[in-house]
């Protein structure tokens with residue numbers, strides 16, 4: 015199983031990112047994590063987690079990470095300016111990348127191939143190598159520039175997976191809503207999960 019790349023940018027919805035990391039690690043997947051400075055700011059605001067950018071570690075996001083018995087996956091954190099990281103190169107094999115949540119700023123940069131930080135560059139690499147790139151935008155309402163950037167990325171092969179939880183499973187909590195979106199991301203990454211009940215009967219009894 016190849017490593018996965020997760021990028022957290024400064025859109026609202028840090029809870030999606032934390033849950034996604036938990037699920038990937040519990041599924042035994044190794045993750046390369048990059049968090050933009052705005053992403054760190056939003057995590058601090060939304061989750062009340064004190065992120066120390068100078069000494070950022072996975073335990074700051076997942077306090078139980080070290081003691082987690084379920085998780086066999088490992089998380090390697092890369093500085094968002096470190097273009098020498100493996101994930102900046104197409105020769106580094108991965109099983110896909112998710113930008114979750116994805117700000118409109120990062121969406122614009124990736125759609126235009128700017129590669130101004132490691133998140134943009136890794137996303138660019140996934141597109142050029144024809145690997146799975148899942149973009150989880152969070153903004154409303156959407157303007158024409160943002161919609162146009164999403165269309166550009168979708169045409170380039172990215173999966174645009176907005177943080178839009180469905181309500182047909184009768185969610186009872188914020189966790190249910192978060193799990194809905196994370197389940198869709200995992201499906202795209204090919205990571206098995208049972209976070210939500212699937213619609214329809216997929217295992218028909220004989």
Ligand SMILES: Cc1cc2nc3c(=O)[nH]c(=O)nc-3n(C[C@H](O)[C@H](O)[C@H](O)COP(=O)(O)O)c2cc1C
Pocket residue numbers: 022023024025026050051052053055056059116117118119120121152153
């Ligand atoms: C609390 C907070 C919430 C934000 N929510 C969003 C959002 O939902 N969508 C968005 O595109 N930008 C949002 N922003 C603005 C981005 O963080 C800002 O555009 C930033 O430049 C994005 O940088 P990045 O793409 O490098 O992370 C938010 C900022 C803050 C402080």
